Amino acid sequence: MTTMTETSVREFKMPDVGEGLTEAEILKWYVQPGDSVTDGQVVCEVETAKAAVELPIPYDGVVRALHFPEGTTVDVGTAIIAVDVAGGAPEPVKAEPAAPAEAPAQEPEPEGRKPVLVGYGVGTSATKRRPRKGPEVSVPAPAQAIQSELNGHAPVAEKPRPLAKPPVRKLAKDLGVDLDTITPSGPDGIITREDVHAAATPKQAEPVVTVPTAAAPTATPVIPAPVASYDTARETRIPVKGVRKATAAAMVGSAFTAPHVTEFVTVDVTRTMKLVEELKQDKEFQGLRVNPLLLIAKALLVAIKRNPDINASWDEANQEIVQKHYVNLGIAAATPRGLIVPNIKDAHGKTLPQLAEALGELVATAREGKTSPAAMQGGTVTITNVGVFGVDTGTPILNPGESAILAVGAIKLQPWVHKGKVKPRQVTTLALSFDHRLVDGELGSKVLADVA
Incomplete structure (x- = not known):
């Protein structure tokens, strides 16, 4: 018997950290079996279809099992970690039975306690342990040992986890290579990408299938990763998931749902660039990031105020045009996890310094990969700055639920007719795509000309 009883062990389930998300990938565990945790402590980082999010645990205790390894995609509502809230010896595999008098009483959850993350609350009673569904990947050694104890079998000693960086672990998972079977060649015993490729070659002819043992008769057989059927030295295949998967689905849905129209205008922005330099010296903008995008964003907000019908969406179910009396200004941002579009809430009411x-906060947060799902919801119109890549302009695809998106091209010094003479001027091209179901050519042209 162990101290993992139904009354002392709490199963923390994968929460819905956004709105309507169904799954998330475990990127990194910050705790291991045997570690003590406190209420609000971050135990892991997960990636959803919207962003990477850190998950805090909602109670105190000792970690008894991690149900899924890093890199596993888990459905919302599935238990991912077991915590013994009654305490006990901090042993990762087995906890010795404690005398009834020595076992600390479990304190009831205080009423009115606030949840620490969107998508789950704090229960007021102990959670009963339910049989866990067998994951599609191998269960970590500590969890296997605990499960064996529950089934009346002696635990197996935990094997040290092989050292490898996350990209190398992902490569091994994709190629179906067991890191435990690899002899590391990197410094300090770290497994390298070359080690994984070398181990994958002989395994292509003999894929290994893991068969469930008699110790766990209800466990689902572990499905081996598919053997690579392509030349791994000449090709790399990356699974589509997380932010990139959600972006792809949204763009396909938008492109084939809303009839897109794109219009272009080339603008002399020499005076705009002079204003940027003047604002950088203004005391009111000290410590703030001032660039052409800031002034273009303000110009778009002014154009929307003058032409409010552009700030709307199409409700297909009710066959209605929904006009928005607020502007949540989306800014497309390229991140290592893919393209995201966080938005500035109520941008229409902000002064230029605000x-x-x-x-600045939006861009910094996106670069750090800390953009919250809430920051990417509720946008009404979007700006995408392709000029930072040296591109003249593009034909942007609408963000789902919006009627317009403005693309800003590169600002270049070009010959331009100014006051009847050809002079070198700083010029850029703006492109406005809009939903032709609710925005006609006249309205779209007015808005684009007004921004210019």
């Missing part, structure tokens, strides 16, 4: 501050 808009600069909000824009």
Whole structure:
């Protein structure tokens, strides 16, 4: 018997950290079996279809099992970690039975306690342990040992986890290579990509299938990763998931649902660039990031105020045009996890310094990969700055649920007719795509000309 009883062990389930998300991938565990955790402590980082999010645990105790390894995609509502809230010896595999008098009483959850993350709350009673569904990947050694104890079998000693960086672990998973079978060649015993490729070659002819043992008769057989049927030295295949998968689905849905129209205008922005330099010296903008995008964003907000019908969406179910009396300004941002579009809430009511501050925070948060799902919901119109890549302009695809998106091209010094003479001027091209179901050519042209 162990101290893992139904009354002392709490199963923390994968929460819905957004709105309507169904799954998330475990990127990194910050705790291991045997570690003590406290209420609010971050135990892991997960990636959803919207962003990477850190998950805090909602109670105190000792970690008894991690149900899934890093890199596993888990459905929302599935238990991912077991915590013994009654305490006990901090042993990762087995806890010795404690005398009834020595076992600390479990304190009831205080009423009115607030949840620490969107998508789950704090229960007021102990959670009963339910049989866990067998995951599609191998269960970590500590969890196997605990399960064996529950089934009346002696635990197996935990094997040290092989050292490898996350990209190498992902490569091994994709190629169906067991890291435990690899002899590391890197410094300090770290497994390298070359080690994984070398181990994958002889295994292509003999794929290994894991058969469930008699110790766990209800466990689902572990499905081996598919053997690579292509030349891994000449090709790399990356599974589509997380942010990139959600972006792809959204763009396909938008492109084939809303009839897109794109219009272009080339603008002399020499005076705009002079204004940027003047604002950088203004005391009101000290410590703020001032750039052409800031002024273009403000120009778009002014154009929307003058032409409010552009700030709307199409409700297909009710056959209605929904006009928005607020502007949540989306800014497309390229991140290592893919393209995301966080938005500045109520941008229409912000002064230029406030808009600069909000824009700076939005960009910094996106680069750090800390953008919250809430920051990417509820956008009404979007700006995408392709000019930072040296591109003249593009034909942007609408963000789902929006009626317009403005693409900003590169600002270049070009010959331009100014006051009847050809002079070198700083010029850029703006492109406005809009939903032709609710925005006609006249309205779209007015908005684009107004921004210019």
